[in-house]
Amino acid sequence: MPNYSSFRRRLREWYESNRRPLPWRGTKDPYLIWVSEIMLQQTRVAAVLPYYERFVKRFPDAGALAQADEQEVLAMWSGLGYYRRARNLHRGARQIAAQGGFPSEYEAIRALPGVGEYTAAAIASIAFGLPHAVVDGNVLRVMARLENDGGDVGSSAVRRRLGEEAARRLDRSAPGTFNQAMMELGATICLPRNPRCSECPVAKFCKARLAGSQNQLPVKLRREVRAKVREKVLLIVRNGKVLMRRRGGSEGRLAGFWELPGADVPGARIARKLGEFRHAITTHDYLVEVYSAEVKRTPRGYFWAALSTLCKFPVTSMAKKAMRWYQ
Numbered sequence: 001m002p003n004y005s006s007f008r009r010r011l012r013e014w015y016e017s018n019r020r021p022l023p024w025r026g027t028k029d030p031y032l033i034w035v036s037e038i039m040l041q042q043t044r045v046a047a048v049l050p051y052y053e054r055f056v057k058r059f060p061d062a063g064a065l066a067q068a069d070e071q072e073v074l075a076m077w078s079g080l081g082y083y084r085r086a087r088n089l090h091r092g093a094r095q096i097a098a099q100g101g102f103p104s105e106y107e108a109i110r111a112l113p114g115v116g117e118y119t120a121a122a123i124a125s126i127a128f129g130l131p132h133a134v135v136d137g138n139v140l141r142v143m144a145r146l147e148n149d150g151g152d153v154g155s156s157a158v159r160r161r162l163g164e165e166a167a168r169r170l171d172r173s174a175p176g177t178f179n180q181a182m183m184e185l186g187a188t189i190c191l192p193r194n195p196r197c198s199e200c201p202v203a204k205f206c207k208a209r210l211a212g213s214q215n216q217l218p219v220k221l222r223r224e225v226r227a228k229v230r231e232k233v234l235l236i237v238r239n240g241k242v243l244m245r246r247r248g249g250s251e252g253r254l255a256g257f258w259e260l261p262g263a264d265v266p267g268a269r270i271a272r273k274l275g276e277f278r279h280a281i282t283t284h285d286y287l288v289e290v291y292s293a294e295v296k297r298t299p300r301g302y303f304w305a306a307l308s309t310l311c312k313f314p315v316t317s318m319a320k321k322a323m324r325w326y327q
Contacts (some may be wrong), residue, residue, distance in 0.1 A: 007205050008178065014201030015181035020045075020188070023053060025180070029112045030063050030102040030127035034092075034112075037119045038085050045187070050096040051080050062102065065093035074256060074314035081281070081317065083253050090116030104128050126176035134179040135159070138186025144218035145190060148207035153218040228282045232263040234293040235274060241304035242323065243295065244315075251282040259316045260323075261302060270294045274325040279318050290322045 019025065022045065035056060055076050067139040070090055077086035092112040096102050104127075106294050106316045110120040116318035121132035135143075140153050141161040151158035162234035182240070189196045197209050207216040236243040238270045243265075244258045261268065279286040298304065305313070308324070 004169045007169060007202055008219075010182045010201045011185065012171070012174070012177060015177065015184055018188075019180070019184055023049070025256050027313060028127050030104075030109075031096075032056060033123050033127050034115075034119075035089065037122050038089055038114060039080065041085060041119070042229065043080065047080065051077070059093075059284060062093040065078070066097035072312075075290075075312055078257070078314045079317050079320060080115060083257070085114060090148070092167055094327055098163055104226065122179060126177050129174075129176060131170060131172040131175045133163065133170045133175070134183065135163040135166055136183060136186075138190070139166055141178075141183045141192065141218050142186045142190045143315060144181055145195070145208040145214050146202070146206050148211050148213060148217070150213075150217065150222045151249075153219050154222045165289070171264040173247075224283060228287050229284050231288045231318075233260045233288050233314070234263060234265060234268055234270065234289060234291050235260065235322060235326055236268065236295055237307070238304065238324060240305050241277045242310075242326075243302050244305045245297070245302045254316055257314045257316045258310075258318045258319065259307065265295070265302070266296060267295050269295070277321050278286065279321060286318070288318060288322065290325045306318045 023231070026033055027033065037053055039052055040053075041158070052162050058076060059068060059073075068090070070087070073086055073090045074083060074144060080086075092114065093114060103112070106120055106124045106169075109115060109123050110117070112120075114124075115208075118136050121134045124130040124132050125134065133139075140159065140162055143149070143166050144153060147165055148159070149162060151160060151161070152268060153162070164252055166182070169178075183203070185200070189200050193215075195214050197203050197206070198204065200209075203209055206214070208217050234243075243259065243261060247255050247257050247259060263270070271294065274290045274292055276289045277289060307323075310323075
């Protein structure tokens with residue numbers, strides 16, 4: 001097995017001097033690390049920052065989150081997307097409160113709702129110093145280039161191979177620092193396009209750079225197909241209140257959220273188009289047209305919500321964007 005001590009030292013020294021001052025760094029509190037890791041799933045750091053700070057101010061520990069009403073939790077999450085994460089955090093907090101504290105073993109952390117191998121490894125290594133290598137998208141990219149591995153990173157076999165190599169490189173004396181350094185390297189230096197190799201602290205160890213193939217890696221053969229959808233929503237306002245409906249429990253990931261009516265709402269008379277905007281959800285790209293409208297009677301299943309209080313309730317991101325057209 002190669003001696004990785006020089007690699008670990010260079011990576012650690014670079015990280016300690018160049019890491020971004022993110023609010024969840026510098027803490028060993030597993031709850032705070034858990035919240036940050038769940039929020040960061042499929043979401044950019046810049047988008048997470050304001051949500052994280054508001055969320056942990058309102059729910060500073062698992063006990064506070066466990067006691068909260070789901071509607072309030074969803075309202076605090078509203079706009080961040082992938083709402084199953086918020087529900088999983090809420091369920092997990094109740095599980096933690098019931099068992100008397102945050103689990104400190106990898107398998108027990110892995111058993112929390114919505115926690116996969118990556119998230120469990122991050123919490124276990126950063127909060128408890130357990131020797132588990134984190135393998136997220138950033139680390140996969142770094143490892144593919146370090147090893148000059150041309151395998152499809154969408155393949156479970158390739159991901160497993162790169163994960164095993166990351167585990168061999170892991171600094172078992174400081175696994176949390178090593179994992180954060182690898183993720184930071186991928187996020188700021190070993191970029192998907194135009195990697196900043198001249199600034200990389202471990203460039204001398206990179207087989208792809210030696211071969212000149214860093215811009216061709218990692219290889220991802222399967223391309224995501226995104227559906228294009230046109231959507232119409234109605235902005236029906238009366239006496240400082242807007243007409244809305246609450247999604248039922250059988251209506252998927254946005255169950256419990258408040259949304260604006262669509263063009264098919266019974267009894268609506270459309271007045272004029274106010275504007276349009278683009279909105280992305282998982283594998284769908286929406287072009288949303290916003291119309292002002294009126295109704296004589298409140299349609300069944302709808303209610304009037306005071307505009308001044310909407311911030312306290314879970315409103316869909318699409319509805320929030322549409323209401324910006326209200327003057």
